[in-house]
Amino acid sequence: xxxxxxxxxxxxxxxxxxxxxxxxxxxxxxxxxxxxxxxxxxxxxxxxxxxxxxxxxxxxxxxxxxxxxxxxxxxxxxxxxxxxxxxxxxxxxxxxxxxxxxxxxxxxxxxxxxxxxxxxxxxxxxxxxxxxxxxxxxxxxxxxxxxxxxxxxxxxxxxxxxxxxxxxxxxxxxxxxxxxxxxxxxxxxxxxxxxxxxxxxxxxxxxxxxxxxxxxxxxxxxxxxxxxxxxxxxxxxxxxxxxxxxxxxxxxxxxxxxxxxxxxxxxxxxxxxxxxxxxxxxxxxxxxxxxxx
Numbered sequence: 001x002x003x004x005x006x007x008x009x010x011x012x013x014x015x016x017x018x019x020x021x022x023x024x025x026x027x028x029x030x031x032x033x034x035x036x037x038x039x040x041x042x043x044x045x046x047x048x049x050x051x052x053x054x055x056x057x058x059x060x061x062x063x064x065x066x067x068x069x070x071x072x073x074x075x076x077x078x079x080x081x082x083x084x085x086x087x088x089x090x091x092x093x094x095x096x097x098x099x100x101x102x103x104x105x106x107x108x109x110x111x112x113x114x115x116x117x118x119x120x121x122x123x124x125x126x127x128x129x130x131x132x133x134x135x136x137x138x139x140x141x142x143x144x145x146x147x148x149x150x151x152x153x154x155x156x157x158x159x160x161x162x163x164x165x166x167x168x169x170x171x172x173x174x175x176x177x178x179x180x181x182x183x184x185x186x187x188x189x190x191x192x193x194x195x196x197x198x199x200x201x202x203x204x205x206x207x208x209x210x211x212x213x214x215x216x217x218x219x220x221x222x223x224x225x226x227x228x229x230x231x232x233x234x235x236x237x238x239x240x241x242x243x244x245x246x247x248x249x250x251x252x253x254x255x256x257x258x259x260x261x262x263x264x265x266x267x268x269x270x271x272x273x274x275x276x277x278x279x280x281x282x283x284x285x286x287x288x289x290x291x292x293x
Contacts, residue, residue, distance in 0.1 A: 031282030037275035045091040052085035057240045065258040074264040077247075078254060083264050086242040090265060093154070093236075093243045094272070097227040098220040101161035106216050108162065109169025110208075114200050116170065117177025127170060134167040143226055147235040154237050157230065161223050172215055176208040210287040217280035221273035228269060244269050 044051055060080035068075045074083035116127035134142075142164050150156045180186065181204060189199050230236045231245025239246065244265035251261025 028282055030278045034275040034278035034282070037271060038279060041091055041272055041275070042095065044088055045095045048088045048092055052082075052088045054082040054085045056086045056089040056242050057081065058085075065254060065261075067258075068260055068264075075258065075260040077250060077258070077261050083247070083261060086247055087244065087265050087268055090242045090244045090247060091268075091272075093231075093241065094224045094227060094269070097154070097158055097161060098223040101158045101165065101223045102216050102219050104158065104162035105165035105219070106169050106212060109166035110173050110205070110212060112166070113170035113173025113175075114177050114205060114208075117174040118181055118196065118200055118204065124174070127174070131167045131170050134164065137164075139164045140226065140229055143230060144233065144235060147230055152235055152238050154241075157227060157236060160230075161226050164226075165219060165223065168219070169212065169215065172211055173208055176211065177204055180204050180207055214280060214284040214287060217276060217283055221276040224269065224273060224276075 058081060060076070062080065063072070063076050064078055064080040066072055066076045066080075072082050072084065074087060077083055077086075112127050112131075116124040143160050146160045146163060147156060150160070177200075186199060186203055189203050194202075227236060227243070228245035228248070231243040232249045233245075234249065236245055237243050247265045248262045251258065255262055
């Protein structure tokens with residue numbers, strides 16, 4: 001009876017923490033606005049074919065470089081293509097690269113950081129040394145060099161951004177594991193005969209989820225910016241697939257006559273990056289145990 005009561009009390013405590021987390025997360029208006037914007041961007045990426053009024057590659061030379069209007073919300077480019085439609089389809093590329101590259105880099109960095117922090121010694125020295133080497137190169141220059149060597153494609157773009165982004169997760173997880181492996185619950189698991197793999201997966205990594213989630217949320221806009229930078233330089237997704245960086249690069253030659261070609265995707269990217277940063281900050285505050293009573 002006492003055991004059932006304790007289990008019931010633990011469930012109530014967990015439920016209270018979840019309610020407190022969600023109420024704290026959405027207690028600020030910027031966090032709510034950021035969440036709404038992110039959902040809108042995701043929906044526009046998923047349903048681009050229904051939202052875009054024109055095919056992204058449809059050319060209409062008589063209507064080239066028209067200013068924003070009811071017919072063309074963001075105007076048209078030098079080939080008469082609707083900028084709004086191209087920006088909507090470009091959202092797919094940005095979010096796909098952002099989410100997938102962060103997923104891969106998070107997985108790689110978490111595994112390496114956990115192994116380095118838990119085992120120490122030679123493993124820690126190898127992982128830390130490799131991490132320092134990655135950190136010694138400017139991210140954008142390293143990404144440009146790798147893409148130039150591998151070639152331009154969506155797959156290569158995701159792999160390249162993952163390659164230059166995993167080091168931060170490795171450092172974060174390593175520091176967390178170094179602290180957690182000395183706690184009593186880990187020592188108790190060892191005493192009960194749990195294997196190292198089980199201790200890492202079942203006992204240590206679950207306690208590192210919160211900072212990893214926060215970092216991943218803040219890394220998504222960085223990945224989007226890197227993708228746009230590479231696309232702007234002609235090293236992104238090959239045409240005719242639209243991406244925000246490629247659209248801005250194409251409009252650079254007409255910046256005085258048709259500034260909307262460059263400004264439209266730039267402003268949209270700014271809003272998306274700002275939304276992720278605001279939501280990441282709110283998520284960090286909500287998950288910080290020092291701020292939760």
